[in-house]
Amino acid sequence: MTFNCDGQRYMQQTADGVSEVILGMNIDVGRAAFTVTKALDYVGIDDKSHGRRVGLICHRIAHLLGWEKTKRHFILIAGMLHDCGVSSTTIHQKLVDEMEWEGAEEHCIRGDNFLRSFPPFSAFAPAIKYHHTRWQDLPENLDDETREYANLIFFADRLDVAYSTFILNKAPHEALLSREQILGELAPYVGLLFSPEIYKAAESTIQRDSFWLELRDEYLDDAITETLSSEDYEITLSFDEIESLGELISQIVDAKSPYTHYHSLRVADLAYTLSGLAGLDQYQRRILRLSGLLHDVGKLRTPDEILEKPGALSEYEVAQMRSHPLDSKRVLKSLFPNTQIAKWASEHHEKLDGSGYPFGWKGDQIDFPTRILSIADIFQALCQKRPYRHRLQIDEVIGIMDEMVAEGKIDSAIYGLLKANKNELYGIAIRQ
Secondary structure (H helix, E strand, O other): OOOOOOOEEEEEEOOOOOEEEEEEEEEEHHHHHHHHHHHHHHHHOOOOOHHHHHHHHHHHHHHHOOOOHHHHHHHHHHHHHOOOOOOOHHHHHHHHHOOOOOOHHHHHHHHHHHHHOOHHHHHHHHHHHOOOOOHHHOOOOOOHHHHHHHHHHHHHHHHHHHHHHHHOOOOHHHHHHOHHHHHHOOHHHEOOOEOHHHHHHHHHHOOOHHHHHOOOHHHHHHHHHHHHHOOOOEEEEEHHHHHHHHHHHHHHHHOOOOOOOOHHHHHHHHHHHHHHHOOOOHHHHHHHHHHHHHOOHHHHHOOHHHHOOOOOOOHHHHHHHOOHHHHHHHHHHHHOOOOOHHHHHHOOOOOOOOOOOOOOOOHHHOOHHHHHHHHHHHHHHHHOOEOOEOOOOHHHHHHHHHHHHHOOOOOHHHHHHHHHOHHHHHHHHHOO
């Protein structure tokens, strides 16, 4: 799935008579979920395929349950999105280590809320809300399909944990030799956590070698995309709706730590405002805002303890942090291949004097929108409370950024616009 932001561009008159650039584009919901899930799987750090494996497991078992194509397609997408409420590496580890754990419902509720905020994904929200609820405890007022969807996701999620735990430090093909043992990890919970009907279907599903082979990274994406290509369905989104997807992803990223709540959203709003002050047109401003929303998606891969460390980072921790721009680029290039969004996001830590990362660009190698995004990111980070310091007041922020200009690190003209409008922009940066 990709968005072509140069696709359907047209003008719309606003209430006050101003012409505004609006973008419309076609997307396939399944492929959108696939791409978003690849970003969400960063949370696993070392295991970057859990969400996609769960989706595929759901689809394969659904086939043995006799579900028709539409339902199989639905459960594949829902399965891939099931952990959208998880951005913390600590919580992800709990999901891997324990069959059940206190507080598991929190990420289910969060995921339900996230999905409801983006209309094309809202249909999957009820199943996600209950995907860690025991089979025997599912609310009686749930419709039968939601009960089936939620429990199949729960089952597939736990089966994948059993599978990934088994093959740890083993050759992947060893799963073929121990398929009953892996499935057997779930047997004591049938009728309690899981539907007997789902377990029975799984007993047949696991007999196929392809079931286990397709879970391997070298085959996984092909298996999913082949399944999706046979059952595609497209919808048309306005740019407002595309931005709502960006805001959904930014919420997931910013929920990773209490110290980064609203960071991406505020960077996006700052970049949008600054770019207006700099004279960019409405189209450029909205694309730059989208880049601001998504600039830190690569931080999903950064361990919680680094983001929340109260003291200075070690060299090893700094090295881990410095990979996040390229992780962002990888996701955004796939989502928005015909735009500069991935480029701007991956370069937002570059400095004009060449001291930035990951590319070490300097001077004219850094384009104007990237310079805006970089200044917006620095400004918001300084205005926000962090584990190692309190929120800085506007004059403290200006003092630090004055030094960065003097050292030739950031664009003096763009910074001049920020400084001239510092109170307005500070209000945006700290808005809750």
